[in-house]
Amino acid sequence: MWIIILSILLLGAVTYGIHIYREKKIGEDVRPDEASRVIPDGCCGAHEVCEKESLLAAASKEIVYYDDEELDRFTGISSDGYTDEQSSEFADVFYTLQSDDVAGWIRSLQLRGIELPDSLKDEVLLVVGERRN
Numbered sequence: 001m002w003i004i005i006l007s008i009l010l011l012g013a014v015t016y017g018i019h020i021y022r023e024k025k026i027g028e029d030v031r032p033d034e035a036s037r038v039i040p041d042g043c044c045g046a047h048e049v050c051e052k053e054s055l056l057a058a059a060s061k062e063i064v065y066y067d068d069e070e071l072d073r074f075t076g077i078s079s080d081g082y083t084d085e086q087s088s089e090f091a092d093v094f095y096t097l098q099s100d101d102v103a104g105w106i107r108s109l110q111l112r113g114i115e116l117p118d119s120l121k122d123e124v125l126l127v128v129g130e131r132r133n
Contacts, residue, residue: 071090079118094124
């Protein structure tokens with residue numbers, strides 16, 4: 001009986017030791033309750049999307065295009081500085097995306113220095129919110 005109890009305690013100690021080692025090696029864990037406070041620099045304002053992507057931000061800086069290369073000309077324009085015609089170009093891309101691709105598209109825009117037009121932010125949040133439910 002004592003052997004079983006000692007084996008369980010030893011297994012727990014080894015597991016805890018591995019956890020501590022990995023935490024120090026990888027860096028401080030981002031706990032789920034802390035994730036909502038992590039907002040990357042240059043956030044587009046669609047915070048639910050930004051927060052989700054902020055956990056992956058350090059993992060990859062590779063830009064993925066969603067058949068939207070023409071939007072690169074909007075680099076550096078503020079989210080409230082778009083004309084209706086320019087906003088409709090973003091809408092054309094947005095409405096052709098599958099809901100699973102919206103967060104990646106927002107991340108792609110961020111990496112390219114392109115802000116999402118204010119007129120689309122609410123719609124983007126709706127799609128991301130529906131996908132989470």
